[in-house]
Amino acid sequence: MNRSLVIFGFLLLCGLGQAGEVPKTLHLTWEGDPCTTMTAQWLRGPGLGDRPEKGKGEEVRWKKAGDPMWQVARSTSTEFPDPQKMGMPRWSLSRVRWKGLEAGQEYVFQVEDSPEQSFRTAPLDIGEELIFAEGGDSDSTRAAEEMLTLACQKNPLFFSLGGDISYSDGKDVAREIRFWEMWHRVAHGTDGKLIPFVPGIGNHEVQGGYWQEGATSADMKKRAPFFFALFGGLYQKDGPVALDFGDYLSLLLLDTGHITPMERQTDWLEKNLAARKSVPWVFVSWHIACYPSARTWNQQPMSGYARSQWIPLIEKSDATAIFNHHDHDMQRVESEGKGGRKVMVLGNGSIGVEPREAVCKESIPMRKAYAQENYVNIVTLRKKSVEVVTLGRKGRELDRVEFSTRSK
Numbered sequence: 017m018n019r020s021l022v023i024f025g026f027l028l029l030c031g032l033g034q035a036g037e038v039p040k041t042l043h044l045t046w047e048g049d050p051c052t053t054m055t056a057q058w059l060r061g062p063g064l065g066d067r068p069e070k071g072k073g074e075e076v077r078w079k080k081a082g083d084p085m086w087q088v089a090r091s092t093s094t095e096f097p098d099p100q101k102m103g104m105p106r107w108s109l110s111r112v113r114w115k116g117l118e119a120g121q122e123y124v125f126q127v128e129d130s131p132e133q134s135f136r137t138a139p140l141d142i143g144e145e146l147i148f149a150e151g152g153d154s155d156s157t158r159a160a161e162e163m164l165t166l167a168c169q170k171n172p173l174f175f176s177l178g179g180d181i182s183y184s185d186g187k188d189v190a191r192e193i194r195f196w197e198m199w200h201r202v203a204h205g206t207d208g209k210l211i212p213f214v215p216g217i218g219n220h221e222v223q224g225g226y227w228q229e230g231a232t233s234a235d236m237k238k239r240a241p242f243f244f245a246l247f248g249g250l251y252q253k254d255g256p257v258a259l260d261f262g263d264y265l266s267l268l269l270l271d272t273g274h275i276t277p278m279e280r281q282t283d284w285l286e287k288n289l290a291a292r293k294s295v296p297w298v299f300v301s302w303h304i305a306c307y308p309s310a311r312t313w314n315q316q317p318m319s320g321y322a323r324s325q326w327i328p329l330i331e332k333s334d335a336t337a338i339f340n341h342h343d344h345d346m347q348r349v350e351s352e353g354k355g356g357r358k359v360m361v362l363g364n365g366s367i368g369v370e371p372r373e374a375v376c377k378e379s380i381p382m383r384k385a386y387a388q389e390n391y392v393n394i395v396t397l398r399k400k401s402v403e404v405v406t407l408g409r410k411g412r413e414l415d416r417v418e419f420s421t422r423s424k
């Protein structure tokens with residue numbers, strides 16, 4: 017009798033052990049309107065759970081929180097690029113896309129029989145206040161895990177990462193996966209909700225880092241295979257992307273010559289800034305710092321192009337501020353004002369990389385704030401003002417700046 021009980025208990029435990037685990041790289045992102053859509057995606061393959069049978073996908077139950085009935089969707093599954101194992105991808109990417117969701121609502125979902133996960137769609141209006149978090153140049157270091165945890169524990173609506181995400185250089189699939197395992201571990205608010213990831217492109221997403229003379233867009237996308245496998249839904253068109261949250265916030269995400277030459281984005285920038293004149297909060301983000309800190313102003317031509325062509329357009333517009341990255345420290349500068357007013361440039365990307373020493377003689381006199389540290393920006397939007405608090409290791413406040421709405 018006792019023996020049967022032991023066997024029964026053992027079988028029960030085995031059963032519980034098999035009750036699915038949450039996919040280790042599960043993360044959320046947006047490919048469309050953040051108020052009404054959401055995309056969840058995760059990798060399967062060695063170390064990440066069995067790949068679904070070809071054409072079958074995985075069952076995902078989901079519902080709006082509080083609804084009595086579950087709905088059932090099936091994930092799609094595609095091969096995940098494996099550039100160092102040409103022809104034999106070891107991992108697959110599973111994805112579920114939700115459309116027609118309600119704004120500002122909580123949803124729960126469950127992949128197969130794994131524990132329930134939840135998320136919130138963007139609200140239609142700003143309400144009392146709304147937080148998002150921002151940074152660049154991450155990798156999967158201890159510093160990155162600490163800084164991204166710190167940011168997500170502020171319960172941001174999303175995290176915007178302005179390039180140099182995993183440092184896989186579009187080649188190292190193991191390193192790419194390591195980042196998404198880390199992001200999955202950290203991307204929860206204090207109530208457990210998953211925090212969506214808003215991707216920007218940097219040189220370390222791309223084999224060779226930069227657009228090559230004569231290359232087509234298709235050629236270049238092949239050189240950034242992980243970025244486009246994961247985020248090709250958002251970056252469907254060639255060039256930059258605008259992400260609009262209701263009528264209160266827009267992010268303009270540009271590419272400093274990694275896939276698309278910068279010259280081909282300037283008209284887009286001008287038009288898209290003009291089209292958002294009535295939007296109170298507009299942030300423009302790109303990877304290569306236009307006011308470098310670890311390099312001189314003209315060490316990379318992208319810095320000079322952004323200073324001469326993009327900054328004046330933004331100065332002429334009512335955009336709130338700019339996010340820059342790539343130079344691996346915390347530097348806030350005000351632009352030169354050639355377009356009629358000065359705009360704040362919050363840089364220069366240092367979530368998890370080793371912070372560099374600032375040596376740029378041109379930028380140093382322009383600095384409003386500086387720290388040779390890892391940092392994340394916590395941006396709190398209110399109806400009439402925005403506060404950006406820059407946090408360093410262990411949550412130490414490195415900088416704080418406030419912006420007001422310009423008269424529209």
Ligand SMILES: [Fe+2]
Nearest residue numbers: 180218219342
């Ligand atoms: Fe970079």
